[in-house]
Amino acid sequence: MAKILCVLYDDPVDGYPNSYPRDGLPSLNGYPGGQTLPSPKTIDFMPGRLLGSVSGELGLRKFLERQGHSLFVTADKDGPNSRFEKELPDADVVISQPFWPAYLTAERFAKAKKLRLAITAGIGSDHVDLQAAIERGVTVAEITYSNSISVSEHVVMMILSLVRNYLPSYGWVIRGGWNIADCASRSYDLEGMHVGTVAAGRIGTAVLRRLKPFEVKLHYTDRHRLPAAVEKELGVTFHPGVEEMVKVCDVVTINAPLHPETEHMFNDALIGKMKRGAYLVNTARGKICDRDAVVRALESGQLAGYAGDVWFPQPAPKDHPWRTMPHHGMTPHISGTSLSAQARYAAGVREILECWFENRPIRDEYLIVQGGALAGAGAHSYSAGDATKGAGEAALFQQ
Secondary structure, eight states, rough: OEEEEEEEEETTTTTSOSSOSSOOOOOOOOTTTTTTOOOOOOOOOOOOOOSBTTTTTOOOOOOHHHHTTTEEESOOOOTTSHHHHHGGGOSSEEEEOOSSOOOOOOOOOOTTTTTTTEESSSSOTBOOHHHHHHTOOEEEEEEEETTTTHHHHHHHHHHHHHTHHHHHHHHHHHOOOOHHHHHHHHHHOOOOOOOEEOSSSHHHHHHHHGGGGGGEEEEEEEESSHHHHHHHTTTEEEEEHHHHHTTSSSEEEEEOOOOOTTTTTHHOOOOOSSSEEEEEOOOOOOGGGHHHHHHHHHTSSSSEEESSSSSSSSSSTTOGGGSSTTEEEOOOOEETSHHHHHHHHHHHHHHHHHHHHTOOOOGGGGGEEETTTEOHHHHHHHSOOOTTTTGGGGGGGOO
């Protein structure tokens, strides 16, 4: 029987919910492009419930314990004395989320002698040292597409929030003010602006589709060019490199995975090539941007605004400068963990576990590493290597 170690974020400060604002979720028939939704044999949870926190347990406990497996769920993931570190040596399977990642570093892989499967409940497996997984023959899988549309909606919201100066304007209301001039002095129309996405995979393409009705001029760069018919449909201009694209854009949104080729891509040099007063939105991974370069650009006015929900490490230390830099719209990592998305990625985790325990193939689109090599979605989107260095700073959040 297997030991499954699951790391999830803490319950709400007021306790696990016993009621919800809505009674259910809309029914979806599939994802854009034809990929089917997660298809476990059955589920033991009610879609629309809080599944991604500790008490939600991704709806897995009944399923696993009926088969004689053991499930350990914790939010305590950082530092040598964490419960995650103590339970890891004899774990067969580790499940973690991008929103509250249990960083599987090379050092932790060395301790996890029995580990054979690492599942990301969501998308984005950069919190796993993929090179170490390759070398140790550990399978890495994620629930591809489960929250891609959730994130794309969040991107559009953040673009509008920055350009229209929404958050400071809301702040005046909360403080009892009616300061129209203060609100309007940094507010623009998105219409007519040039908006570009770094990467046009599932999320990036969904962002382009949602922005098209705003009458903006769309741009993208990606190592995999979109089909000509899609470019024509969206009216989007392809750029062979990031530098060429950012020079013409008023808004840039990052929708690329984190791996050694994208780590710190947006540094002083690249941000310096952007239009003065451009906006940068990053719901991909915090480490794609140089932390201090972003702060400098906002302070100098090179960037008019920066928004995102991804940080490095996660959770971010309480003195992380992105908490206090000017003209930002940062949130905790929430874009891909709406209650709607949780139902899909919880079902996907169960589907992967069913396949694993029954020795059936895991869907190719879920695979990141298998058989000592990048595989499936991983071979398409990642490069081998390690982007977890520095993750130990996450322990500073507790101090």
